[in-house]
Each structure stands twice: as structure tokens, then as C-alpha cells.
Amino acid sequence: MGRKVQSKQNSRKRNSKEGNKFVQQRRKELSILVDKLLKLTTIFQATQYSTVAISWEHHLQIEAIIKEIVNIENSATKVARNHRKLNLEKYVNWLHEHGAKFEGVEISEFDGYELGLKATKDFAEGSLILTVPTKVMMTEKNANESDLGPFINVDPLLQNMPNITLSLFLLLEKSTPDSFWKPYFDVLPEKYSTVLYFTSEELQEIRPSPAFESSLKLYRNIARQYAYFYNKIHTSDIPVLKNLQDIFTFDNYR
Template identity: 45%
Template sequence: MGKKGHGKTAGKGKVLAKDVNITISTSKLSRQKRNELNQIVDKLLKVSSNFQTVPNAAKEWERHLEIRKLLEQVDQVEQGMKVTPEAESARAARLEQLLQWMVAQGADVGGVRPAQFAGCGWGLQAQRDLAPGELVVAVPRRLMLTSEQVQHSVLGSLLVKDAMLQHMPHVALALLLLVEKFSPESFWEPYIRALPTTYSTVLYFTTQELQELKGSPSFEPALKHCRNIARQYAYFSKLFQNTSDPASELLRDVFTYDEYR
């Protein structure tokens, strides 16, 4: 995984990994700002780790507001660490590059192409009539970024020591995605560049939008999810600052809440 040679399939009309290479640059926080952030993260970890023994929506909402306030402080300090996202208007070109990269690496995309659907966002649109049962898309397993690859990445040494990574493969996969994003000449760069910059999950909801869930079965699970992600962010932020291993060295100065959520 991640070998430079993987992106060198030549051919007319094919996009190579090196053809879409970009440089991601961030600013390292000053010692004063880092200390300020560490103090906020300590508070965030404490608040988000305080579990209720008995479910209580009112208490959970009160704690959510406290977590949100701390995350706003985190966001202010981390502004200097953030990567400026590419313009959303260029996403069509990035998706086309992704498709061409997939084909160059052995994927079969048949008669479909990326397309934007009103009110729904991006998806795949058939370019011809498709017969029932016809294969539409086939992706080689080696093009799939999975949790199985964590142990073979720079996260490997951290994986054997950290219980959260061992027992929560989706968390390990999220960190692997960040490792690849900030690794020079990552094999997965065309895929990572094609990802959205924002999502419609509850992690991106405003306070007002979350309040509108009150009284529904989704309200408490939404608050719990927000709390869990805040806790995971705080946990790994502290871990990367205090651990000497390849993954921590890579992510220490680029790991932000905005990148993780």
C-alpha cells in the first residue's frame, strides 16, 4: 500500500497518481497556541468522557452545549493548522480524474459516469441502457482503503499498543485516511481529493438543527454520536502530542477536529 510505483500505469487518456499530485501545507502552532489548545483538549476529554449512568435527554443536551462551546474554542485555535480545501466547483474534474485512475488500476466502470443530481448531490449516472443483472461497476480489492491495511501502514506500531484502535476498526480507518491524506505521493491521492469537504451528518448540524430533533428517536443518538467523536478527537490529539511513533510524527501538527469529524 502507498508504494509510489502503484500510480505509474501509462496509457493514453489515463490519469496517473503523479498527474494529480498536490502539496498540502499547514502552519505549525506556536508553543503558546499549542499549550492553549492542549488545555482546551484536556477539558474536552474530561467533559466528553463523563457518561450518564441513566439516559437523560436534558442532561445530555446541557453537556452537548458545553462540548460545542469547547469545540468552538478548539476551532479558533486550530485555524492556523487548517488546509484550505479545493473549490467545490472543481469537484467534477476531480471525480473524473478518480474514475480514470480507477480504470488505469484495473477497475471496470461500465457505462456510468459521475453526475450531480438536483437535491441529492453527486452519484453515478448510467450512460446507456443497463440490462437486469448486468455488472455495472467492479473495483479491485487493492483499490479499497480498508481497516485491514492499518497494520501495514505507519499506524501499525500504534495499533499494537492502543486499545481504541484495536477494538474500533472504523476509528483506525479514519486515522488511516488522514495518514494517507498527509503522506507525500500517497497511492490514494486521487480518491482522497475527490471526497467532499463537508457532509450532511449530525456532526455538521448547527445548534438549531439539532434542537429540531428534540422529541424524535434520533435526538439522543445524535448527541451521543457528537460526544463520541469529540472524545475520540481529544483522545488522539493528546496521544499524538505525547507519543513518539511514525503516525504521531506525521499527524501531530495537522490533526484537527475539522479533519477528524
């Protein structure tokens, strides 16, 4: 009996060591790719003059690195599927509970557009349709007063770009099971129809448009931000950043 127990304990230790080695190897691979991504996006950002053709070639290089990063991150992260439509009632009740007021509208599904707001009656011009109290809004003030505050205070990018501050705060709160905003998170889509989710083939479709170059720039900026914050999160000694290490992925950030 004693030998069996000892054998099981030894097996668990071996599995634990192997698991740690895998995590360390994965992070090492990611770190190399992230550094490569940061250098690539930073060098191009510093270039004053470039043609659309050069921007496109550069985008393909960035996209190739991002694909490798996403493959590694997804292999180690279990993504729970969110059935957002099943959570709508809880979300609406949560809004009412905290002072939101709306009548004559409802959340409905639209073909090709997923969920949206639908009027169930006619409204006169200038009518008040809904009232949303500050309490249910996720604001920069919430982020500053949270555990993320110490990081915001020392990071120049977060101090000057509140949209990024809110992105990190949302990610942090979303990983908290008892978050105040959980009913809101539970109805968010898993992916969006922005250019950040376009394949290179889909981007090519808008190449004749002025939006093409803007789309490449947006993708490049998000890639650079991801690389910047990945390094910060994994090298800084601010306690809250340890909570972000396993959940800060490119898919989650974009």
C-alpha cells in the first residue's frame, strides 16, 4: 500500500515538473516572437516614408508572427464558449436593478448583424429612449481606482490612452468570477467584425479603398501595443500584473 502511494506521489511530481517545463518553454517561445514583433512594428513606425506596397509587405510579416503567437497562446488556453443570448435576461435585469431605464426597445437578433437594439413602438422625434446610469458604465475612473491603478500611475502609454487602460481593466475584470460587470461580459460577442479580425485575403478586398492603409496601420498599432504590454506584464513586479499573465493574449487584447 505504501509503495502505491509513493508511486502516485512520484508520478504527480513528474507530471508537475513536465508541466512547468512546458509552460517555461511556451513562454520562452512567446517571448522571442513578441520581441521580434515589437522590433518589427517599432522600426516601421519610425519610418517616415512608405508606399502602400511596402505597408502591405510589412503587414504580411506582422501577420505571420501573430499567427505563431496565437497558435501558442491558444494551445495553452481553454476558451469557454459564451452563449450570450442565454444571458440576455440576466443582463437586462442587472441594468434595471442598477437604475437603467428603457421602454419600447428590446435586445433582438438581426440577420447578419447578431444582437442589436430594436424599437417595439414608434417614437416621436426627440424622445428619450433609454437612460444609462454611470454606475453600470465601465470608466477610466473605475480602472484608476482598481488594482490596476499602480500600473496606470507608472505607465506613460496608459496615462495618455484611456482606451487602452479600459481594455486592460476589462480583461482583468472579465477574469474575476464575481465581477460587478459579469452580466455585461456574459453578453459580449466572442469576436468582432472589425479589420483586426480580417484575413489577408479579406483585407485585399478593400485595397482600392482609402480604408486599406488605415486598416494596416490599425493592425500594426494593436500588434505593437500587444507586444509592449506583454513584455510589461511579464517583467514588471507590480502585483496585479501577475493576474494578467495567463489571460493577456493577442486574441483577448484585440
